Amino acid sequence: MRLTKIQLQHYRNYEQIELATDSQVNLFVGRNAQGKTNLLEAIFVLALTKSHRTSKDKELIGWQASEARIRGEVEKRYGPLTLDLSLSTQGKKAKINGLEQRKLSEFIGSLNVVMFAPEDLEIVKGTPGIRRRFLDMEIGQVQPGYLHALGQYSKVLMQRNNYLKTAAPGNANQAMMDVWNMQLAEYGVKIVKKRQNFLEKLQKWAQHIHAGITAGGEELTIVYRPSFESDPTEDETILFEQFMIKLTQVKDQELRRGMTLVGPHRDDMAFFINGKEAAVYGSQGQQRTTALSLKLAEIELIHEEIGEYPLLLLDDVLSELDQHRQTQLIETFQSKVQTFITTTGLESVNISKLHDSRVYQVKDGHVEQ
Ligand SMILES: Nc1ncnc2c1ncn2[C@@H]1O[C@H](COP(=O)(O)OP(=O)(O)OP(=O)(O)O)[C@@H](O)[C@H]1O
Known part of the structure; x- marks a missing residue:
């Protein structure tokens, strides 16, 4: 499966963004605390309705807002899907192709992701x-x-x-x-x-x-x-x-x-x-x-x-892996898995090995291609 577009509204430090993400490898580059992890987290939340790093949904909502929204366009084996998830202090609402889902468990699984982050050592x-x-x-x-x-x-x-x-x-x-x-x-x-x-x-x-x-x-x-x-x-x-x-x-x-x-x-x-x-x-x-x-x-x-591959979300892990393990990873995602990578610098990524990749610059809640 492939995430071709993501839109965020009042999600952490993103007021409003819309990103085309149809490359096989999407690299988000930026200094610390700019919003790189927040982006991967938003994709993770759209898949699982929960964050990988906090159990408090309130933390996901922009400080000045009362509701955060995530929308993703997903291409799956059997066709396209539009997924909407909104988070507020009243709870969560999820829609598939505009249709509200009675239970979140019916929504989970529409998008599949595997996140690999430094804290996974735990x-x-x-x-x-x-x-x-x-x-x-x-x-x-x-x-x-x-x-x-x-x-x-x-x-x-x-x-x-x-x-x-x-x-x-x-x-x-x-x-x-x-x-x-x-x-x-x-x-x-x-x-x-x-x-x-x-x-x-x-x-x-x-x-x-x-x-x-x-x-x-x-x-x-x-x-x-x-x-x-x-x-x-x-x-x-x-x-x-x-x-x-x-x-x-x-x-x-x-x-x-x-x-x-x-x-x-x-x-x-x-x-x-x-x-x-x-x-x-x-x-x-x-x-x-x-x-x-x-x-x-x-x-x-x-x-x-x-019957289809999930997205792979790599949060700041490439620089921690030696060349051999990096190669193993890149070989996996290059051929079959759409991948989203965050990094503070491209020098830790062997970019010449990547076909169909796009680099995004992340700065203070804004993303430029
Ligand atoms: N609910 C929120 N509302 C507004 N801003 C927030 C919210 N939660 C976190 N932030 C801001 O998001 C930024 C952190 O973003 P993120 O965790 O994505 O960093 P990063 O770019 O991945 O950096 P690093 O490389 O250090 O992990 C901080 O500036 C923080 O103040």
Whole structure:
């Protein structure tokens, strides 16, 4: 797919811009704090209705405005799409070809993106919450049912946690707990199953790509670490039972601590290089290669799932990669993936290798071609 035009209104430091972006490689060049990342972020938000760097939508709206708007013209395999997303303190509204979507989950997936930014190193070495966010964002893009299950799960989890906070240990209302447990397990299992399935496919691609980047020197393995014993080969009914058993086992502990201790909100995953955990033993370079392999794998996985390639958004990462890894990246996007790159200087980009590219200068919320 290809984003051929983007329009922003009151988005961060952009008052109003309209950009033709129909080249294969679009390079945004400018000094620090001019609005380069804001542009990539806007494309990301149009795809996922959420920012990659903040969970507060208010931050995306221009300081002098009450509503931000993003419009994108997208060319897909089966035809063109106009996507509109508006963000205000009242909430978000999304339209596809002028038609308002009842649920944001019906809008997500119209445009697919993979963002690679310096902070992605945190997926390898950061907290479990960062890895869960990665999983949720990525699976949500390709599997619409996932976000629905996640929303329902979060609702039950919140109610259950509120109850656990106030209930006296030894005097909990078992009938109420049973209802929540059933609902928690019902949605939780759907999430776990989809995550396992996603990681299995992601690992296949990531392993292959990682071996390519390291010339076969390193084998990358991704391991899912669910908070309850669950065999990925088992079906949902068995997983449901395993989840329920675990909830019974931790009941007293949960009442004491006032929170839900089992479920996908506590799951994690880990990356291993030649059998050693990358977060613990990996060098900075190995962790960076792992993050890159993961992102390139996502591109292939999205293609596998939906039949076309997503956009690739590279935020200030080219200068951090050595020549070999840069070449690997450029080869990927040059041939099949429309790419948006931000950089403070073109000297870090081997521009002679790029066909069909366009350079934009970004300065204080204005873009010139
Ligand atoms: N809601 C907002 N309204 C107006 N301006 C904003 C808003 N949020 C951020 N900005 C401004 O956007 C600018 C930062 O833009 P951005 O993060 O895109 O920088 P950048 O060009 O990518 O720089 P760097 O290379 O340092 O990452 C800052 O000047 C900041 O004040």
